[in-house]
Amino acid sequence: xxxxxxxxxxxxxxxxxxxxxxxxxxxxxxxxxxxxxxxxxxxxxxxxxxxxxxxxxxxxxxxxxxxxxxxxxxxxxxxxxxxxxxxxxxxxxxxxxxxxxxxxxxxxxxxxxxxxxxxxxxxxxxxxxxxxxxxxxxxxxxxxxxxxxxxxxxxxxxxxxxxxxxxxxxxxxxxxxxxxxxxxxxxxxxxxxxxxxxxxxxxxxxxxxxxxxxxxxxxxxxxxxxxxxxxxxxxxxxxxxxxxxxxxxxxxxxxxxxxxxxxxxxxxxxxxxxxxxxxxxxxxxxxxxxxxxxxxxx
Numbered sequence: 545x546x547x548x549x550x551x552x553x554x555x556x557x558x559x560x561x562x563x564x565x566x567x568x569x570x571x572x573x574x575x576x577x578x579x580x581x582x583x584x585x586x587x588x589x590x591x592x593x594x595x596x597x598x599x600x601x602x603x604x605x606x607x608x609x610x611x612x613x614x615x616x617x618x619x620x621x622x623x624x625x626x627x628x629x630x631x632x633x634x635x636x637x638x639x640x641x642x643x644x645x646x647x648x649x650x651x652x653x654x655x656x657x658x659x660x661x662x663x664x665x666x667x668x669x670x671x672x673x674x675x676x677x678x679x680x681x682x683x684x685x686x687x688x689x690x691x692x693x694x695x696x697x698x699x700x701x702x703x704x705x706x707x708x709x710x711x712x713x714x715x716x717x718x719x720x721x722x723x724x725x726x727x728x729x730x731x732x733x734x735x736x737x738x739x740x741x742x743x744x745x746x747x748x749x750x751x752x753x754x755x756x757x758x759x760x761x762x763x764x765x766x767x768x769x770x771x772x773x774x775x776x777x778x779x780x781x782x783x784x785x786x787x788x789x790x791x792x793x794x795x796x797x798x799x800x801x802x803x804x805x806x807x808x809x810x811x812x813x814x815x816x817x818x819x820x821x822x823x824x825x826x827x828x829x830x831x832x833x834x835x836x837x838x839x840x841x842x
Contacts, residue, residue, distance in 0.1 A: 548777025558767035560793025582733035584761025601720025623728035648700025656784025682815030
């Protein structure tokens with residue numbers, strides 16, 4: 545569990561940094577940034593799988609497709625579900641939907657906890673139950689502030705849980721499955737770049753893009769690798785609860801950009817931060833128990 549918690553936390557840190565990093569690519573539109581992200585993440589992920597010796601996962605995927613060509617339909621659905629989330633992550637901040645999407649990220653972990661209990665019979669420890677209650681308090685405050693749930697909020701809150709449920713059902717909840725997601729997304733990403741408003745003049749006027757755009761692919765790859773690996777080590781519910789770290793880090797990124805936290809959101813973030821503290825204590829107690837058992841065995 546400790547490894548899963550560490551990978552999940554690292555993924556959230558990198559996703560938060562990616563949110564801030566995207567602001568450096570301002571001359572490019574949100575759709576173009578999405579296109580570059582996908583087209584660069586796929587080869588970076590391929591190199592990582594070759595380096596890590598996990599390239600056999602790709603071969604296993606093609607073998608599954610050869611045995612059952614109809615498997616392409618749910619694989620395409622998996623790719624679409626993660627693709628729409630990656631696109632929305634970059635599109636929302638520049639189209640006035642950032643707050644609605646952030647509410648979706650607050651709701652999503654609770655949805656995963658509910659689904660984990662209903663479908664996988666996940667049991668929460670006392671600290672995890674306290675964290676869930678605190679998170680629900682924070683989310684309740686956000687819903688009260690907004691007064692309704694928009695399509696962008698629901699897309700995040702429901703889309704991510706369905707994506708991970710589908711991957712577990714297909715048994716593609718590994719890096720090979722992520723590789724196929726990126727592969728199937730590539731045509732759409734290429735279309736975003738071809739149809740984008742940017743031209744050669746933007747690249748000539750902003751030479752930093754030649755370094756920043758490749759960096760986008762590398763950071764995205766590392767974040768997604770950690771995220772997918774964490775989902776394998778944690779229960780569905782605990783993996784969902786760890787998702788609360790990301791929106792908090794997105795807030796920190798927003799503060800660095802120059803935004804401020806309204807006073808009526810302090811209850812939301814205070815409750816979420818306390819929930820994360822509970823999970824940190826849970827992880828520390830888990831490691832302490834493991835060391836104690838190891839010492840007793842020795």
